[in-house]
């Protein structure tokens with residue numbers, strides 16, 4: 001039996017996988033110890049669980065366990081990476097390169113750094129959402145210390161050419177940070193093969209709880225040093241003080257282990273459903289895919305419904321299907337998405353764009369219902 005409403009907003013957040021929940025629960029109750037307590041078994045048990053989680057996170061991205069710093073999520077990891085590098089490498093330079101389609105956590109952190117003296121280049125993107133490597137090359141200056149380009153976009157799923165960016169950054173001795181919050185667990189991630197120096201991820205985008213994430217910080221070739229943004233007891237090698245969120249960390253580790261185990265099969269199944277949804281909807285007039293449809297995450301499609309008023313479209317779909325729109329509806333007068341705008345999508349088309357984000361628990365039946373429902377709404381409007 002089909003249960004309504006249907007959740008197709010897995011790029012905003014995901015439900016916690018029951019296996020993940022089961023793994024973390026004992027760390028609230030019988031194993032409640034502080035991982036920093038060295039003198040008793042309560043501490044040792046917690047510490048051991050954190051050690052396993054660190055290995056699980058590292059393994060998913062081809063890093064070493066010692067290169068993982070646990071944080072409260074991707075936003076905090078991004079702040080630590082960008083602000084920490086800016087402070088630490090101030091004598092080397094003050095210039096950073098990012099792009100216009102990054103998540104607000106990157107863009108707003110860059111804005112903050114500009115107020116404290118940073119020079120930031122915000123690269124434009126091609127109409128398919130990818131960055132132009134030649135433009136990136138010409139943006140590099142002698143005082144460039146860091147390039148921050150995301151692995152996969154949260155609105156369109158478009159994948160950036162991170163391998164080429166990593167090689168370019170390495171050749172110029174510039175640090176490369178990538179926001180892989182949407183990518184990990186969905187596509188293979190390899191910080192070694194791709195020359196990534198820092199990378200962030202978040203549990204709640206990969207079937208874990210909110211409020212837990214990690215920053216990978218390379219320890220050799222080169223050894224990346226960061227100025228701490230939270231001072232305290234010197235946890236996480238002094239880079240992020242504060243008592244560790246043991247249940248959250250245990251959950252994040254389990255998410256990564258499950259992600260690794262399920263990735264191949266799951267991405268095949270989910271992209272099959274996504275393609276089915278997309279194929280059926282773009283048969284209708286004036287419905288197009290926003291962004292590159294080959295270099296893309298397996299679970300998302302962002303469709304523009306040109307000619308249909310965005311507000312009404314979203315209202316109608318939202319009666320039974322949870323999706324996101326191409327506008328930031330935080331105000332009474334919604335602004336078109338900065339991502340679609342940067343790709344050259346007209347404001348009215350951006351406002352009538354919808355992101356469908358499938359996930360581990362999306363079923364074929366739900367996709368059939370979505371196809372029928374959206375077709376009907378599009379025809380009516």
Ligand SMILES: *Cc1c(COP(=O)(O)O)cnc(C)c1O
Pocket residue numbers: 011012072073074075076103105150152153154179181182201202203205211212213
């Ligand atoms: C969700 C998201 C973030 C923020 O992650 P939190 O863990 O919620 O702070 C950052 N970047 C991208 C690409 C995201 O999708």
